[in-house]
Amino acid sequence: MNLLTCNALSQFDRLKHAFSTREGGVSLAPYEHLNLAYHVVDDPLHVTHNHDLLAEALGYERARLVYMRQIHSDLVHVVSDADDFDHPPQCDALITDRAGVALMVMSADCVPIILYDPLLHVAAVVHAGREGAFKNIVARTVQAMRERFTCKPQNLIAALGPSIGVCCYEVGLEHIQKAQQLGFGAMTQEREGRHFLHVSAIVTAQLRACGVQTIEEIALCSACHSDTLFSYRAHGVTGRIGGVIALC
Numbered sequence: 042m043n044l045l046t047c048n049a050l051s052q053f054d055r056l057k058h059a060f061s062t063r064e065g066g067v068s069l070a071p072y073e074h075l076n077l078a079y080h081v082v083d084d085p086l087h088v089t090h091n092h093d094l095l096a097e098a099l100g101y102e103r104a105r106l107v108y109m110r111q112i113h114s115d116l117v118h119v120v121s122d123a124d125d126f127d128h129p130p131q132c133d134a135l136i137t138d139r140a141g142v143a144l145m146v147m148s149a150d151c152v153p154i155i156l157y158d159p160l161l162h163v164a165a166v167v168h169a170g171r172e173g174a175f176k177n178i179v180a181r182t183v184q185a186m187r188e189r190f191t192c193k194p195q196n197l198i199a200a201l202g203p204s205i206g207v208c209c210y211e212v213g214l215e216h217i218q219k220a221q222q223l224g225f226g227a228m229t230q231e232r233e234g235r236h237f238l239h240v241s242a243i244v245t246a247q248l249r250a251c252g253v254q255t256i257e258e259i260a261l262c263s264a265c266h267s268d269t270l271f272s273y274r275a276h277g278v279t280g281r282i283g284g285v286i287a288l289c
């Protein structure tokens with residue numbers, strides 16, 4: 042199993058984290074191999090098996106993994122007793138301070154984000170595609186971490202997993218105009234009359250604007266590397282990788 046990790050999070054022994062890749066699972070084409078999403082109509086037995094393999098590799102209890110029914114919203118959810126593997130909440134960000142709980146964000150081009158406060162031992166995951174970035178879901182998540190857990194943004198560590206790069210993420214002019222309205226004109230490119238958006242750069246700017254200082258990105262384009270990562274843009278029907286953090 043080929044798992045990607047961030048140096049900024051690897052230094053802490055009270056957590057486990059990783060961004061998964063296609064490698065190491067049992068799903069068949071077009072979901073080969075480590076697809077973690079049920080909603081893409083993969084064989085559910087294979088998806089569950091993949092989750093078991095990842096949980097074993099990272100060392101958390103699969104039943105205590107909370108993932109999300111992601112809807113490209115700015116909804117932030119604080120994990121409660123009602124949330125477990127069989128009851129994923131509908132939202133695009135999760136926060137917890139509970140030991141033994143693992144959080145997962147799934148993606149195939151969108152930006153998967155892990156946030157961690159090493160002083161208060163609070164973790165979050167965020168799903169930010171173009172829509173989530175335009176809605177500034179990372180700011181809402183940081184705000185919820187402040188309000189519910191008294192986290193200070195300057196103490197947070199942010200890890201951005203692989204997502205589609207400005208090399209490949211072509212969008213319509215209306216999305217470029219929206220980015221410009223929001224002050225993110227510098228995160229767009231025009232090449233030969235075509236328009237491209239750099240979503241992870243927008244998310245990084247939004248995190249900095251919130252006061253987050255430590256930001257590490259695994260800068261691999263999911264579409265350029267669709268042999269090792271899932272890419273909706275490159276393949277359409279495909280699987281999802283997971284960004285996971287488990288508190289010990």
Ligand SMILES: [Zn+2]
Binds near residue numbers: 205263266
């Ligand atoms: Zn690319």
